Every structure is written in structure tokens, then in C-alpha cells.
Amino acid sequence: xxxxxxxxxxxxxxxxxxxxxxxxxxxxxxxxxxxxxxxxxxxxxxxxxxxxxxxxxxxxxxxxxxxxxxxxxxxxxxxxxxxxxxxxxxxxxxxxxxxxxxxxxxxxxxxxxxxxxxxxxxxxxxxxxxxxxxxxxxxxxxxxxxxxxxxxxxxxxxxxxxxxxxxxxxxxxxxxxxxxxxxxxxxxxxxxxxxxxxxxxxxxxxxxxxxxxxxxxxxxxxxxxxxxxxxxxxxxxxxxxxxxxxxxxxxxxxxxxxxxxxxxxxxxxxxxxxxxxxxxxxxxxxxxxxxxxxxxxxxxxxxxxxxxxxxxxxxxxxxxxxxxxxxxxxxxxxxxxxxxxxxxxxxxxxxxxxxxxxxxxxxxxxxxxxxxxxxxxxxxxxxxxxxxxxxxxxxxxxxxxxxxxxxxxxxxxxxxxxxxxxxxxxxxxxxxxxxxxxxxxxxxxxxxxxxxxxxxxxxxxxxxxxxxxxxxxxxxxxxxxxxxxxxxxxxxxxxxx
Amino acid sequence: xxxxxxxxxxxxxxxxxxxxxxxxxxxxxxxxxxxxxxxxxxxxxxxxxxxxxxxxxxxxxxxxxxxxxxxxxxxxxxxxxxxxxxxxxxxxxxxxxxxxxxxxxxxxxxxxxxxxxxxxxxxxxxxxxxxxxxxxxxxxxxxxxxxxxxxxxxxxxxxxxxxxxxxxxxxxxxxxxxxxxxxxxxxxxxxxxxxxxxxxxxxxxxxxxxxxxxxxxxxxxxxxxxxxxxxxxxxxxxxxxxxxxxxxxxxxxxxxxxxxxxxxxxxxxxxxxxxxxxxxxxxxxxxxxxxxxxxxxxxxxxxxxxxxxxxxxxxxxxxxxxxxxxxxxxxxxxxxxxxxxxxxxxxxxxxxxxxxxxxxxxxxxxxxxxxxxxxxxxxxxxxxxxxxxxxxxxxxxxxxxxxxxxxxxxxxxxxxxxxxxxxxxxxxxxxxxxxxxxxxxxxxxxxxxxxxxxxxxxxxxxxxxxxxxxxxxxxxxxxxxxxxxxxxxxxx
Numbered sequence: 006x007x008x009x010x011x012x013x014x015x016x017x018x019x020x021x022x023x024x025x026x027x028x029x030x031x032x033x034x035x036x037x038x039x040x041x042x043x044x045x046x047x048x049x050x051x052x053x054x055x056x057x058x059x060x061x062x063x064x065x066x067x068x069x070x071x072x073x074x075x076x077x078x079x080x081x082x083x084x085x086x087x088x089x090x091x092x093x094x095x096x097x098x099x100x101x102x103x104x105x106x107x108x109x110x111x112x113x114x115x116x117x118x119x120x121x122x123x124x125x126x127x128x129x130x131x132x133x134x135x136x137x138x139x140x141x142x143x144x145x146x147x148x149x150x151x152x153x154x155x156x157x158x159x160x161x162x163x164x165x166x167x168x169x170x171x172x173x174x175x176x177x178x179x180x181x182x183x184x185x186x187x188x189x190x191x192x193x194x195x196x197x198x199x200x201x202x203x204x205x206x207x208x209x210x211x212x213x214x215x216x217x218x219x220x221x222x223x224x225x226x227x228x229x230x231x232x233x234x235x236x237x238x239x240x241x242x243x244x245x246x247x248x249x250x251x252x253x254x255x256x257x258x259x260x261x262x263x264x265x266x267x268x269x270x271x272x273x274x275x276x277x278x279x280x281x282x283x284x285x286x287x288x289x290x291x292x293x294x295x296x297x298x299x300x301x302x303x304x305x306x307x308x309x310x311x312x313x314x315x316x317x318x319x320x321x322x323x324x325x326x327x328x329x330x331x332x333x334x335x336x337x338x339x340x341x342x343x344x345x346x347x348x349x350x351x352x353x354x355x356x357x358x359x360x361x362x363x364x365x366x367x368x369x370x371x372x373x374x375x376x377x378x379x380x381x382x383x384x385x386x387x388x389x390x391x392x393x394x395x396x397x398x399x400x401x402x403x404x405x406x407x408x409x410x411x412x413x414x415x416x417x418x419x420x421x422x423x424x425x426x427x428x429x430x431x432x433x434x435x436x437x438x439x440x441x442x443x444x445x446x447x448x449x450x451x452x453x454x455x456x457x458x459x460x461x462x463x464x465x466x467x468x469x470x471x472x473x474x475x476x477x478x479x480x481x482x483x484x485x486x487x488x489x490x491x492x493x494x495x496x497x498x499x500x501x502x
Numbered sequence: 503x504x505x506x507x508x509x510x511x512x513x514x515x516x517x518x519x520x521x522x523x524x525x526x527x528x529x530x531x532x533x534x535x536x537x538x539x540x541x542x543x544x545x546x547x548x549x550x551x552x553x554x555x556x557x558x559x560x561x562x563x564x565x566x567x568x569x570x571x572x573x574x575x576x577x578x579x580x581x582x583x584x585x586x587x588x589x590x591x592x593x594x595x596x597x598x599x600x601x602x603x604x605x606x607x608x609x610x611x612x613x614x615x616x617x618x619x620x621x622x623x624x625x626x627x628x629x630x631x632x633x634x635x636x637x638x639x640x641x642x643x644x645x646x647x648x649x650x651x652x653x654x655x656x657x658x659x660x661x662x663x664x665x666x667x668x669x670x671x672x673x674x675x676x677x678x679x680x681x682x683x684x685x686x687x688x689x690x691x692x693x694x695x696x697x698x699x700x701x702x703x704x705x706x707x708x709x710x711x712x713x714x715x716x717x718x719x720x721x722x723x724x725x726x727x728x729x730x731x732x733x734x735x736x737x738x739x740x741x742x743x744x745x746x747x748x749x750x751x752x753x754x755x756x757x758x759x760x761x762x763x764x765x766x767x768x769x770x771x772x773x774x775x776x777x778x779x780x781x782x783x784x785x786x787x788x789x790x791x792x793x794x795x796x797x798x799x800x801x802x803x804x805x806x807x808x809x810x811x812x813x814x815x816x817x818x819x820x821x822x823x824x825x826x827x828x829x830x831x832x833x834x835x836x837x838x839x840x841x842x843x844x845x846x847x848x849x850x851x852x853x854x855x856x857x858x859x860x861x862x863x864x865x866x867x868x869x870x871x872x873x874x875x876x877x878x879x880x881x882x883x884x885x886x887x888x889x890x891x892x893x894x895x896x897x898x899x900x901x902x903x904x905x906x907x908x909x910x911x912x913x914x915x916x917x918x919x920x921x922x923x924x925x926x927x928x929x930x931x932x933x934x935x936x937x938x939x940x941x942x943x944x945x946x947x948x949x950x951x952x953x954x955x956x957x958x959x960x961x962x963x964x965x966x967x968x969x970x971x972x973x974x975x976x977x978x979x980x981x982x983x984x985x986x987x988x989x990x991x992x993x994x
């Protein structure tokens with residue numbers, strides 16, 4: 006996981022003129038980390054608990070450890086993150102100036118992204134996420150698109166740091182209230198299990214974490230940074246951020262907020278469910294109105310976050326499992342969509358859908374990838390998204406959010422189908438305007454990336470069990486923490502047998 | 503008597519160095535003056551190494567009761583701050599040598615005054631008595647009156663000097679009046695006596711007034727609200743090395759005295775004043791950050807950000823704990839490296855007579871990638887973003903307040919304000935990053951030549967920022983041992 010950070014160091018010593026060398030080093034390193042994570046994913050033992058641990062003492066007196074590891078929840082996310090990183094580097098050929106700086110920043114960002122999900126220590130969990138913030142700011146500002154990029158760069162940075170700081174206060178609150186002498190997540194969970202944080206403290210810790218992490222994930226009404234930021238970011242940045250980094254907040258909710266403040270969670274998650282609905286409906290409808298493809302994808306990705314929030318809010322085993330599944334599926338999907346739209350933008354410098362048409366004939370490969378991505382976005386069975394979303398609906402229904410589930414299902418299917426299908430019609434079919442006559446299909450490297458992402462989406466769509474087995478085991482532990490009575494009931498039934 | 507002089511050996515060396523510089527000026531030809539500055543920086547480096555020796559650190563355990571009638575104290579805190587001041591002075595001296603061309607006359611005296619101010623700060627670090635406190639503060643302030651107005655041909659510099667003189671004199675008057683009131687009520691100037699009597703003194707209005715006046719005087723030094731008005735004008739007008747020393751040395755001297763006074767001498771009163779301190783800290787953070795937003799002059803921007811930072815540092819005092827004190831020390835150490843980097847670079851890229859408008863940073867990444875990287879790191883360290891020193895300092899400060907927060911809503915307000923302030927500050931610090939990397943209008947692409955000593959100083963700051971941010975284990979132990987020794991004396 007440290008590989009990309011080393012790569013950025015190496016690159017900073019390569020002279021700026023050696024464009025090829027810089028790109029090849031980045032490609033090689035991100036490819037290597039993708040392969041390593043695949044190996045880790047395949048050798049991962051489903052019921053083995055925490056694996057692949059690395060632990061160094063960092064600050065003794067504060068109990069800070071540099072502690073990386075993987076369990077059922079994050080192994081899939083790390084694998085997804087490594088693949089998306091590789092794909093992002095593949096798709097970064099739209100950068101035409103100041104290569105060296107871009108690749109240094111890109112590698113720092115990849116390092117931060119992977120580190121955040123692998124950290125088993127609260128401090129580093131936060132540390133790595135923040136590490137990715139500065140590269141995002143500079144990348145949008147320098148290599149971003151359009152006149153709005155200055156505003157977009159500031160907006161994304163300020164929103165994300167506000168969210169992160171709120172979450173930081175919440176995390177420190179957890180540390181203080183648990184009376185812990187270490188920031189290690191497993192230690193803290195053990196501590197809280199033995200002696201829960203008192204109720205009134207949970208009532209303020211949980212909302213801090215919920216809204217802090219929520220802002221990072223573009224929870225309605227704090228979502229406005231996302232479509233704008235992704236619309237202006239260079240392709241690789243948008244892929245990494247929308248695909249992987251954004252899932253950080255959700256991961257934090259599942260990993261930290263719910264286990265540490267279960268009583269606060271039960272109260273606040275009802276509110277989260279309604280906000281999730283707002284995400285789905287409001288952003289879905291906004292997406293319908295978009296004429297720019299990137300803004301459409303951005304808004305639809307915000308809308309998809311609603312599913313995950315709903316899954317988390319339902320707070321039962323299938324709901325959380327579905328949430329993690331959608332996190333992984335959506336990571337692959339968002340990266341794919343932004344990758345293809347980046348390719349389109351590169352052709353003509355515009356993503357105005359009303360000016361597009363008939364592109365499937367011109368670019369069969371990229372066009373097919375876009376078509377598949379849109380279909381996956383509608384929740385077509387066969388893609389991993391479907392498997393996750395349907396699970397979440399079951400979970401939300403059984404958790405008692407019946408009204409929300411009905412509205413969510415309606416909005417997801419109808420509104421999602423509406424804008425996705427309209428986009429396909431506008432972009433891929435119909436007459437070809439003159440401005441798009443001279444376009445080319447994607448070159449081999451991005452095509453590989455698209456193929457890889459699609460393949461994974463389909464694999465996890467047909468065999469979600471590859472992921473869910475591990476996730477379920479870990480999620481069970483969390484749910485039992487929140488609702489110990491389920492655990493007892495289960496044990497009783499076992500005894501009765 | 504003579505064997506007890508070892509307690510002040512560092513200060514004696516520093517004062518002697520200042521006198522040697524003055525004499526050397528008489529015998530050295532003007533063309534060699536540059537050498538004086540460098541040599542005195544090297545000499546300070548040796549003194550710094552001397553302060554690391556076990557025989558000096560061992561003095562902590564020896565009683566200083568007989569010497570100076572216990573007005574002078576050597577403990578972990580004092581030694582930490584002495585080292586901090588020496589380090590800052592070394593950077594400032596290297597800086598001043600580079601700046602010498604812009605000072606028309608008396609450059610050697612400029613070095614000497616920096617060294618004398620340093621002596622004042624080192625005495626302040628050990629002050630354990632109100633008379634000692636006042637004398638060391640005056641030594642610092644009076645030398646700074648001169649250092650601020652050193653560029654006599656620049657109207658701005660003179661104006662800054664006069665402003666600092668008038669407001670500084672008023673704050674000194676407040677302080678001495680406060681000391682008089684405290685003495686009148688307590689009958690002693692020693693911190694230890696006051697500590698012993700604090701429970702009965704708390705009932706006396708005169709004593710409270712005295713302490714309030716004293717606090718006002720020190721708040722002026724650290725530029726806390728509502729005693730902050732001088733900072734922007736003085737920072738902007740003063741010669742840049744002076745600004746750097748003022749914003750690091752003078753502020754840190756204010757903080758060491760505040761720690762000694764509020765956390766150690768009168769903890770009971772501090773507890774009663776919690777709301778007042780929270781208010782001052784919160785308003786200082788907000789005022790500094792909000793005023794920094796529209797600034798385009800870099801030195802003025804740093805002045806406002808310095809006010810905001812004084813607010814953050816006050817959080818450590820509000821926490822009134824070992825953790826809080828340790829956090830202040832850590833934060834100051836990180837602040838030293840980041841701020842020094844920024845001032846060094848500002849000086850390199852601006853020319854005499856031109857303002858320090860933020861647009862002078864444009865194209866810096868093409869003119870000198872090294873400077874651009876250093877400036878970016880310093881800005882994001884000041885903004886408090888990992889993996890740099892500033893982040894870890896802010897993390898410790900916030901944590902120290904959060905630990906105490908439960909059961910006191912005031913602390914929550916302070917935390918909320920601090921978070922809000924950090925978000926605002928990210929806006930203007932990232933404005934610096936933006937000016938470096940894009941937003942290019944100017945097309946000045948001449949490479950910047952950096953002389954070896956400045957390069958050395960920059961690399962040291964660079965390494966310091968990364969070291970404090972990435973490997974905080976050892977420095978954390980240092981600051982904690984400094985803070986622990988302080989609390990021990992409180993218990994005695």
C-alpha cells in the first residue's frame with residue numbers, strides 16, 4: 006500500500022522531460038499494487054478476521070500506531086481501490102502539460118486513498134484521507150476543465166475539510182469518552198464493548214460523525230460540491246475521488262460511528278434514512294435536468310450514495326452487507342463512467358449532450374463501455390450494483406422504512422432509468438453532428454482499463470458471494486454490538502436445537 | 503556566588519556574543535560585515551549544542567533557591583523555550599545577513615540587537631518572579647522598538663516603529679501597574695509565594711485587577727484579541743527578519759510567561775477565568791482568520807494568521823493540563839519551521855521597494871521548483887493538513903481541549919470555533935498554493951538564485967516540518983517531559 010508514495014518520491018527525481026519514464030513508472034507501480042491486492046484478495050481467508058497486518062509504534066505516549074490490516078469489509082474495498090487507481094493512471098493520458106507534477110500528486114493521492122481504507126488506527130485513517138486533499142485541490146486547479154475550476158477547487162476543498170474536521174472532533178470524542186489509551190480501532194471496539202460510552206455522549210458523538218462523514222460522501226443537503234468538483238476535475242482525479250475516496254465517509258460510518266456509538270446510531274439513523282431518500286430523489290431529479298454528461302454522472306453518483314446511506318440506516322446484517330457491496334460496485338461504476346466521459350471530453354472539449362449523437366458508430370469500444378456503465382447505473386441485473394441495491398431494499402423494508410423503500414425504489418428505477426436512457430439516446434444513437442465527426446475510439450490502454458472495470462462489475466454481479474461472505478461475517482459483529490438481543494436470541498435458538 | 507553563575511551560563515554567552523559583535527564591528531572593514539552575521543549564527547549554533555549537553559540539562563535537578571533569591575528557574579519548560587529561541591535567532595541571523603543590502607547603515611548593530619532580544623527571551627523563559635518577568639519583557643520590547651524601525655529610509659518602517667512604540671509602552675504601563683497592584687496585595691513578587699497564597703488572594707478585588715492588567719500586557723505580546731491592533735501594521739512595515747523574529751520569538755516569550763503564570767502560579771484563578779479565556783481564544787481565532795481572508799499583502803496576511811494562531815495556542819492554556827502545555831510547545835515548534843520558511847521565501851521573491859503582494863508568488867513553480875515545494879509545504883503546514891507539523895500540533899491542541907470538554911459547554915463552543923477557523927484558514931492558505939501553481943498573469947520567469955546559507959536554512963525548516971509531522975514520537979517525548987516537569991513543580 007505504500008508503493009504509490011514511494012513512486013511519487015521516485016518520480017520527483019526523474020527530470021520533467023522524461024514524460025514516458027514518469028508515466029511508465031506510475032503505470033507499473035499502480036499495476037503492481039493492483040496485482041498485489043488481487044493476490045491478497047484471493048488468498049484472504051473469509052473467516053480469518055484481521056489479516057495482512059503491519060504494525061509499527063508511531064507515538065508511544067499517545068498510543069498511536071501505524072497499523073494496516075484487512076478484514077472482510079475492507080479487503081474488497083482495497084482491491085477495488087487498487088484496480089480503480091490502475092485504471093485512473095491508464096486514463097490519465099489527457100494530461101498534456103506539467104506531467105511530472107501531475108504524476109507526483111496522483112501517486113500521493115493513490116497512496117492516501119489506499120492507506121485510508123487499510124488503516125486500523127483512527128489517527129492514520131484520518132491522516133491518509135487528508136493526505137489526498139491537497140493533491141485534489143491542486144489537480145483540479147491546474148489541470149481542471151472550464152472557467153469554473155477555481156471555484157470548484159475551493160468548494161471541494163472547503164467542504165471536504167469541514168467534513169473531515171467535524172469527523173475528527175467526533176473521533177477525538179470517541180477516544181476521550183471510551184477512556185482509551187490507544188487509537189487502534191479493534192482496541193477501541195473491544196473497550197466500548199466492555200463498557201459502552203455513556204448515552205448522552207453518544208447522542209452528540211454520533212451526529213458529529215454522521216454529518217462529518219456525510220459531508221465527505223455528499224449527503225444531502227451537503228452534496229453540492231460533488232457534481233461541480235467532478236465535472237471540473239481531470240479524468241484520473243474524478244475517477245479516484247468519485248470511485249474510491251468518496252467511500253471513505255461511508256466506510257467510516259460502518260467501521261467507527263456505528264460500533265462506537267450504537268445508541269446514538271439508533272436514534273440518528275432514522276434521520277439518515279430520510280436524508281438518504283432526499284439524496285436519491287432530489288439528486289436524481291437534478292440529474293434529469295443536466296445537459297452536460299459529467300454533471301449528469303456526478304449527480305447520479307450523488308444519488309447512488311442514497312442507496313448506501315439507506316443500507317447503513319437500516320442497521321441490519323443484510324443492509325450493511327448490501328451497503329458495502331454497493332460501495333464496491335459503485336466505485337467501479339463511477340470510475341468507468343468518468344473514464345469514458347473523460348475520453349469523450351478529450352475528443353472535442355465539450356460534453357454537452359444536446360450536441361452529441363451517433364457516437365456508438367464512431368467509437369464502438371468506448372461507446373459500449375459507456376452503454377454498459379449506464380445500464381449498470383440503472384441497476385440492471387447482472388451487474389454488481391443490482392445485487393447490492395436489491396439487498397438494500399430488502400434490508401430497508403425489514404428495518405421498517407417501508408414508505409422510504411417504496412419511494413426509493415420508484416425513484417431509483419424510474420428517475421434513474423429516465424436520465425440514463427436519455428443520455429444513451431443522446432450520445433450514442435441518432436444523427437452524428439459535424440463537430441463530432443473527427444473523433445477516435447479510445448486507445449488500447451484506457452480500453453484495457455474500461456474492460457477491467459466492466460469485467461469486475463460483471464464478476465461481482467454474477468458472484469456477489471465472493472465479496473459478501475467476508476463482509477457478512479464482519480458486519481455481523483457490528484450489528485451484534487448495536488443490537489445485542491439478536492445475538493442472544495440466536496444463541497438461544499442454537500441452544501434450543 | 504560564582505559557582506551559581508552556571509545557571510545563567512547560556513544567557514551570559516549570548517550577551518557576550520552580542521558585545522563581541524559590537525566590538526568586531528569597530529575593527530572589521532565594512533566589506534567583511536557579512537561575515538560577522540554568519541559567524542554569530544555559527545556561534546549561536548554552538549551555544550545551542552551546548553544547551554543539549556547533559557551537564558546543562560542536569561541543572562534542572564539543582565535548586566536555584568540561593569541564587570537570585572529564586573527569581574530564576576531552570577526546568578524542562580525553560581530549557582525547551584531557550585532552545586526554541588536560540589534556534590529561531592539562528593534562522594533570523596542567517597536571514598538578516600541576506601537582508602543586509604536593504605538596510606542602509608549599522609548592519610552589525612542589527613545583528614547585535616537580535617542577539618540582545620534573544621537574551622531577553624531566554625531570561626523570560628526562566629522568569630519566576632514579577633520583576634524578572636518585567637525586566638526581560640522590557641529587554642525584548644525595547645530592542646524590538648529599534649529593530650522594527652531599522653529601515654530608516656522607509657516611511658512604512660518608521661511608522662511601524664512608532665506604532666509599536668506607543669502601543670508597546672501602553673502595554674508595559676498596564677503590566678507594571680498590574681504588578682504593583684499584585685505586590686500591594688500579596689506582599690511578594692515571587693511566583694511561588696503567590697502560588698502558596700492564592701486561595702486567600704482570590705477574594706481580593708485588587709489582586710484580581712492586578713492580574714487582569716498583567717494578562718492584558720502579556721496578551722499584547724502574543725497579539726490576542728482585543729490587544730491585536732498593532733500586529734498587522736507593524737508586521738507589514740518592519741524589515742522582514744524583524745517580522746519573523748517578532749512573530750516567533752516575541753510571541754513564544756509571551757506564551758512561556760502565560761504558561762508559567764496562568765497554568766503554574768495561579769491555577770485556581772485560571773479555572774475561574776475559564777470563560778474569559780475561552781472567549782478571548784475564540785474571538786482571537788475568528789478575528790484573525792476573518793481578517794486574513796481579504797488580504798493580498800503576504801506579510802499582512804501572515805500577521806492576521808499569526809493572530810489566529812495565538813488564538814489556537816491559547817486553547818492549550820484554556821485546557822489547563824499537561825497535555826495542553828505539551829500541545830502548545832509542539833505547535834510552536836511546528837510554527838517556527840513553517841513561518842520561517844514563508845518569511846525566507848517572501849524575502850527572496852520580493853524586491854526592495856515593492857510590496858509583498860500575493861501575485862509575486864506567481865510562476866514560482868517555474869522559477870524555482872524547490873522554493874515552490876517549500877512554500878506549498880509551509881502553507882499547508884500552517885493550514886494544518888497532514889503529514890506536516892502543523893497538523894499534529896493542531897490535533898494535539900484540539901485533543902487537549904476535547905479531553906477537558908465533557909461537562910463544560912464553553913469548551914464545545916471553543917472547539918466549534920476552532921474548527922470553523924481552520925476551515926476559513928484553509929481558504930487563504932490555499933490561496934497561496936493557488937498563486938504558486940496557477941492563476942498566472944505575470945510572465946516573469948527568471949530563475950531565482952538562492953545563496954547557500956539561505957538554502958541551508960530552508961532545508962533545515964523543510965526537514966523540521968516533515969520530521970515533526972511524520973515522526974512525532976521523539977519530539978512528543980521532549981515536549982511531554984518539558985510539560986511534566988512543570989506540573990511537578992506545581993504539586994510541590
